[in-house]
Amino acid sequence: MTGRRARRGWIRRNTVALASLVVTVPLLGWWSVHSDYKSWYDAEPRDAVEVAAGGTSYQDATWYAASVEVDPEPRAGRNPAPLPDGTTRIRVYFRLQVDDVATLEKLGGCLTHLRADDGRTWDESIADDEFQDRPTGCTGGSDPKPQSWRDPKLAPYFVKPVAGKPFETVAVFVVPSEVAAEVQPTITWRTRLPQYLAFPR
Secondary structure, X not given: OOOOOOOOOHHHHOHHHHHXXXXXXXXXXXXXXXXXXHHHHHOOOOEEEEOOOOOEEEOOEEEEEEEEEEOOOOOOOOOOOOOOOOEEEEEEEEEEEOOOHHHHHHXXXXXXXXXOOOOOEEEOOOOOHHHOOOOOOOOOOOOXXXXXXXXXXXHHHHOOOOOOOOEEEEEEEEEEHHHOOOOEEEEEOHHHOXXXXXXXX
């Protein structure tokens, strides 16, 4: 009488494959989480380039201190929409100068923000154009209306930027009232992250 050799179980036959899964699955999970975290971390504005009172050179332009107005008046003849309870409008004037008008192309795509001490940020409120008395963005702009229509006080700001001459742009924000006195104007470019321009108040 001859004895039968016992068959090896499924687990014993696949020990090597199962052992490799024990190593591979956590490794893939770690790599996926690490890649997502790195993408988020690299896109976060965290390295401040402080704008000095006398001007700071950045992105082929010279940036000067920003002016901040809390609860500004709208342009004449405009009736702004009411704000949600507990919020305040803030108008910021950014002042810059370029030595060559052609370099303004490098400033396109800028994003303006207000940043609180705790790291929260607020984007520009595009809907509040009745509070914008100058061009928006970082490249300036021109007024398509005839010169006779312009308010003489605003005329210098609604002409195409001139090399070597400072000009202002504007951004309007809506923020919680409790942070209105502390928020700091900032500008970011996706191509320069994690750096950002920080304008002291």
